[in-house]
Amino acid sequence: MYGTAIVLHTLVTAPLALGAALRPRLDNGVAKTPPMGWNTYNHYSCSPNETIVKSNAKALVDLGLADLGYRYVTTDCGWTVANRTADGSLTWNETLFPSGFPALGEYIHGLGLLFGVYEDAGIRSCQTNIEQAGSLYHESQDAALFTSWKIDALKYDNCFSDAASGYPNVNYEPSTSPSPRYANMTKALAAQNRSVLFQICEWGVDFPALWAPALGHTWRIGNDIIPAWRAIYRTLNQAVPQTSFAGPGQWPDLDMLEVGNNILTTAEEQTHFSLWAILKSPLVIGGALKDEVTSMNAESLAILSNKDVVSFNQDSLGVSATLKRRWSEEQYEVWSGPLSGGRTVAALINWADESRELTLNLADVGIQAARTLKDIWAGKTVGNVKSSYTATVAGHGVMLVELSDTTAAGTYPTAKFATTKGNSVTFGSIYANTTSANHTLLVTFSKSSTKATSITAESSSTKQKSTINVAASSRTASSSISLSAGSANTITISSTLPIDSIRIKSPTGTYYPSTAFTLAGSATLLQCGTGYCQPVGSKIGDLDSTNTAKITVPAAVSSTTSSKYVELDYINNDIAFSTSWGLGSNSRNITVSLNGGSPVRLEVPLSGRHSELFGPGLGWWDTSSLGVLIDGWKDGDNEVVVGNEAGSNAFQTWGADFVGLRVFD
Ligand SMILES: *[C@@H]1O[C@H](CO)[C@@H](O)[C@H](O)[C@H]1NC(C)=O
Ligand SMILES: *[C@@H]1O[C@H](CO)[C@@H](O)[C@H](O)[C@H]1NC(C)=O
Ligand SMILES: *[C@@H]1O[C@H](CO)[C@@H](O)[C@H](O)[C@H]1NC(C)=O
Ligand SMILES: *[C@@H]1O[C@H](CO)[C@@H](O)[C@H](O)[C@H]1NC(C)=O
Ligand SMILES: *[C@@H]1O[C@H](CO)[C@@H](O)[C@H](O)[C@H]1NC(C)=O
Ligand SMILES: *[C@@H]1O[C@H](CO)[C@@H](O)[C@H](O)[C@H]1NC(C)=O
Ligand SMILES: *[C@@H]1O[C@H](CO)[C@@H](O)[C@H](O)[C@H]1NC(C)=O
Ligand SMILES: *[C@@H]1O[C@H](CO)[C@@H](O)[C@H](O)[C@H]1NC(C)=O
Numbered sequence: 124m125y126g127t128a129i130v131l132h133t134l135v136t137a138p139l140a141l142g143a144a145l146r147p148r149l150d151n152g153v154a155k156t157p158p159m160g161w162n163t164y165n166h167y168s169c170s171p172n173e174t175i176v177k178s179n180a181k182a183l184v185d186l187g188l189a190d191l192g193y194r195y196v197t198t199d200c201g202w203t204v205a206n207r208t209a210d211g212s213l214t215w216n217e218t219l220f221p222s223g224f225p226a227l228g229e230y231i232h233g234l235g236l237l238f239g240v241y242e243d244a245g246i247r248s249c250q251t252n253i254e255q256a257g258s259l260y261h262e263s264q265d266a267a268l269f270t271s272w273k274i275d276a277l278k279y280d281n282c283f284s285d286a287a288s289g290y291p292n293v294n295y296e297p298s299t300s301p302s303p304r305y306a307n308m309t310k311a312l313a314a315q316n317r318s319v320l321f322q323i324c325e326w327g328v329d330f331p332a333l334w335a336p337a338l339g340h341t342w343r344i345g346n347d348i349i350p351a352w353r354a355i356y357r358t359l360n361q362a363v364p365q366t367s368f369a370g371p372g373q374w375p376d377l378d379m380l381e382v383g384n385n386i387l388t389t390a391e392e393q394t395h396f397s398l399w400a401i402l403k404s405p406l407v408i409g410g411a412l413k414d415e416v417t418s419m420n421a422e423s424l425a426i427l428s429n430k431d432v433v434s435f436n437q438d439s440l441g442v443s444a445t446l447k448r449r450w451s452e453e454q455y456e457v458w459s460g461p462l463s464g465g466r467t468v469a470a471l472i473n474w475a476d477e478s479r480e481l482t483l484n485l486a487d488v489g490i491q492a493a494r495t496l497k498d499i500w501a502g503k504t505v506g507n508v509k510s511s512y513t514a515t516v517a518g519h520g521v522m523l524v525e526l527s528d529t530t531a532a533g534t535y536p537t538a539k540f541a542t543t544k545g546n547s548v549t550f551g552s553i554y555a556n557t558t559s560a561n562h563t564l565l566v567t568f569s570k571s572s573t574k575a576t577s578i579t580a581e582s583s584s585t586k587q588k589s590t591i592n593v594a595a596s597s598r599t600a601s602s603s604i605s606l607s608a609g610s611a612n613t614i615t616i617s618s619t620l621p622i623d624s625i626r627i628k629s630p631t632g633t634y635y636p637s638t639a640f641t642l643a644g645s646a647t648l649l650q651c652g653t654g655y656c657q658p659v660g661s662k663i664g665d666l667d668s669t670n671t672a673k674i675t676v677p678a679a680v681s682s683t684t685s686s687k688y689v690e691l692d693y694i695n696n697d698i699a700f701s702t703s704w705g706l707g708s709n710s711r712n713i714t715v716s717l718n719g720g721s722p723v724r725l726e727v728p729l730s731g732r733h734s735e736l737f738g739p740g741l742g743w744w745d746t747s748s749l750g751v752l753i754d755g756w757k758d759g760d761n762e763v764v765v766g767n768e769a770g771s772n773a774f775q776t777w778g779a780d781f782v783g784l785r786v787f788d
Contacts, residue, residue, distance in 0.1 A: 151319070188427065195320065196236050204255065243284070244280065245283035270316070300736070323342040330731070344361050362377060362402055385420070444469075458470045465528075492529065554609070554627075555609065557752075562605065577592050637672070649664050655739055672766070674763050690748050712767050767779075
C-alpha cells in the first residue's frame, strides 16, 4: 500500500543489507518472536524496589501470564546509585534492594523467568531528582558485571548522553548519531559469554529502524508512551513508516503497555493491546500485577491474557500489520497483516467517542471472502463472510478479526457469490473502491467453449446489457464493466457455458503529479534529491487553508454525481519529540476539495524512512500513499484543490507535503 513499487523495494532490502554489513550483530538466537514481559516503569516510575519486583514477578507466574510468554522481568530506572564503587563498578541501591541484584536475578530465575536490567548510554541515567550513574564509557565493565549477575536482557536508555552539548538530560537534536554509543554496548555484550536481549531505547532519534537492527533486538520507535489515550494515536502514526522493518530478531518497540494502570477504558485497552500485538511490538506489561496495595483488575488481566491476540504477536511469520485505510473525518481506520497458515489479521479502530456500527470491507485487506472470521473481542466466529463484515465497535474500541481460508480480493467463485436461474447467473456483493465504467470483468468458464459464442453481462450500476464474445476453445472472456463504489453491486451474466468464477479488476486510474498543479499564495513546488519524492521527484510544500494547489480533472460520469477513489501521495516527517507529552501526534492534515464542495480531510501519519537529522531531505523526501473516496464528481471538467483547510484552527497549521494524486476513473 505504501508508496510505489520502487519505494517498497528500498524499504524491504535496506535493513537486511545493513544487517549483513554491520558487525557485530547480536544475532544470538534471542527474540525470534517479539519479547514479552513486565517492567517497573509505567506504574512505579523511577522508584522500583525489591519487594515490588518480586511480588510482580511472582504474579506473572501465579496469574498464568508466564505460561503465555511474559517472561522478562525488568527493573527500570532508579535501581542504581550516583557514584560507582572504588573499582569503578556499578552497584544497586541497598536501601531499595537489600538482598542485591544477583539475588534478585536468582529469585527471578527460580520462578522460571528471565532477568532484565536497565541502564543508560549516557553519563547518568534518566532520573532527574536523584542522580544515577550511566554506562557511557563503562560499557565493557558494565556488560561484564551484568552478565556475572546472569542477566537475560538489557534495556538501554539515552539520557545525559550528548557530549557535544554538555550532556543535558535530553537532546532530541544531537549533532552526532546515538548509534556509535549503542554499538559500543553491543560490542561489550557480544564479548560476554551470555545471550542477552539488547533493547535500544533512544526514543526514535535518527530513525533507528535503519541501524538498530544491526545492533540490538528491539528499538523504541518514538518518545515515551504517556498515561493518556491520545498516546495511542501518536504512537501508531509513528509506527506506520517502519512496519516493514519488523522481523525475527528485530522488532520496532511501541513502548510498554498501559493496560491495567486504570488510565484507559476497557475498549481503549483492547485497542492498545491489539495494535501493539499485530504490529509485533514487544509486549511488556507496565501495570502493577500485584504489590502490597495493588492487584490488577480482572478486565485488564483478561486482555493481557487473550490467547488469540498473544498468538498474533508471537506468530512464526513475524510480519507486522500495516495501515491500509484511514477515514479521518469519519474517525476510523483499518490495519492488517498476514499470519502463518495463510491467515490474515485485521483491526478496525473506532477513534470516535461513541459506540457505532462499522463495516470492514474485506477488499481493503486484500480479501474477497473468508470461510471463517473470528471476531476476537466479541468472542464469536462467523462462517462464509462475503465482501464485508459489519459489527458494533465501542467508542475508542477495536474490531479485531482473524480471517482464515480466504479468497483473494477481486475473485468471486460462482459457488460462493452467485445464484443461478437457467442460463442466468447473478453475482452479488461485488465490491468496487471507485465508481467507474472502466472496471474489467473477467469470466472463467468451468470448461472451454467448443465454438465461438457470446454471452451478455449486466451490472446493477448501469442496467445496460453488454455482449461479450467468447473465442472458440477458450475458457475465459473479458470486457469492461461499470460498477459503483461500495459492495452493493450485482452482475448478471447470461451464458450457455457454465461459469466457474468471475474476477473484477479496478481501473488503473490517471496520475496527476505535483508538477502539473497551479499554485496559489505561498504554496511552493520543491525539487527533491534524485530518486526521492517518488514517483514525481518533486513535491508541493507550505500548504494551508489559503496556500493551495489546484488542477482540472476531466471525468466521464453517467449518473448525476459520482464517487471516485483517489490515492494521495504525501510526505510528512513532523516527528513529535518534545511535543509528545502534549498534543504532538506525528500527523498532518491534507484536504482535497472537489468543485468547491466541502473538503475531504485525511490526517496522514509519518512517511519518513530516513534520519530526521542527517538523512536525505531529513526524511522529508519519502513518499507514502493513502486512499480517500471523494464524492461529487461531475461529467466533464472537475476542479480539484489540495491544501489544509483545517489548518487555521488545528494543532498544526501546515498541511502534509503533496507529491501527486491518482484518480481511479
Ligand atoms: C516499594 O514500593 C512500593 C510501591 O511504591 C511501596 O509501597 C513500598 O513501601 C516500597 N517498599 C520499600 C521497602 O521501599
Ligand atoms: C537509595 O534510594 C533511596 C530512596 O529513593 C534514596 O533516598 C537514597 O538516596 C538512595 N541511595 C543512594 C546511595 O543513592
Ligand atoms: C558522588 O561523588 C561526587 C564526587 O565525588 C560527590 O560530590 C557526590 O556528593 C556523590 N554523590 C552521592 C549521592 O553520594
Ligand atoms: C566507543 O568505544 C571506543 C573504544 O572504547 C571509544 O574510543 C569511543 O569513543 C566510543 N564511542 C562513543 C560514541 O562513545
Ligand atoms: C560459556 O558458557 C557456557 C554455558 O553457559 C559454559 O559451558 C562455557 O564454559 C562458557 N565458556 C567460557 C569461555 O566461559
Ligand atoms: C476510462 O479510462 C480512460 C483512460 O484512463 C479514460 O480516458 C476514460 O475517460 C475512462 N472512462 C470512463 C468512463 O471513466
Ligand atoms: C482500489 O483499487 C485500486 C486499483 O485496483 C488498487 O490499486 C487499490 O489498492 C484499491 N484500494 C483498496 C484500498 O482496496
Ligand atoms: C487535523 O484536523 C483536525 C480537524 O480539524 C484537528 O482536530 C487536528 O488537530 C488536525 N491535526 C493536526 C496535526 O493539526
